[in-house]
Amino acid sequence: xxxxxxxxxxxxxxxxxxxxxxxxxxxxxxxxxxxxxxxxxxxxxxxxxxxxxxxxxxxxxxxxxxxxxxxxxxxxxxxxxxxxxxxxxxxxxxxxxxxxxxxxxxxxxxxxxxxxxxxxxxxxxxxx
Numbered sequence: 001x002x003x004x005x006x007x008x009x010x011x012x013x014x015x016x017x018x019x020x021x022x023x024x025x026x027x028x029x030x031x032x033x034x035x036x037x038x039x040x041x042x043x044x045x046x047x048x049x050x051x052x053x054x055x056x057x058x059x060x061x062x063x064x065x066x067x068x069x070x071x072x073x074x075x076x077x078x079x080x081x082x083x084x085x086x087x088x089x090x091x092x093x094x095x096x097x098x099x100x101x102x103x104x105x106x107x108x109x110x111x112x113x114x115x116x117x118x119x120x121x122x123x124x125x126x127x128x
Contacts, residue, residue: 002043003032009041013050014090023049067118069094076108083108087116094118 006024010017020041023029030045071089083103087094094116108114 003034003040004043004046006031006039006041009046012046013053063117063119065117065119067120069116069118071114071116073108073110073112073114075110076103078103085114087114089116 004012006020007017009029010020013020020029021039024031024039024041029041029049031039031041034040069087069089069092071087071092071094073085074088074093075084075086077084078100081100082097083100085096085098085103085108087096096116106114
């Protein structure tokens with residue numbers, strides 16, 4: 001079974017190590033002690049917590065897409081027909097090509113909040 005040190009678990013959840021410690025101390029996240037006495041998080045417990053906290057909630061738009069990354073627009077490059085939109089969603093950079101008309105209708109520009117809604121038939125999964 002894979003286990004994670006507090007800092008590694010924090011990075012995966014996108015929170016601070018202190019937050020993970022508070023979650024463990026509050027009984028919301030399970031931890032064990034390794035051979036040296038350090039607290040470690042079992043992989044299945046971390047996955048269950050992440051699934052519970054970050055479960056996609058139904059939205060009012062009625063879309064079937066479940067992959068929604070909220071963030072802020074950091075760059076928009078307008079072309080004649082299309083636009084390249086860059087969104088920083090937490091630690092993740094999402095770059096999308098949309099029509100110029102859509103970018104203008106949505107008034108996309110740096111500093112505007114946006115949600116990248118991802119519906120894909122092809123997703124590549126890597127292991128670090």
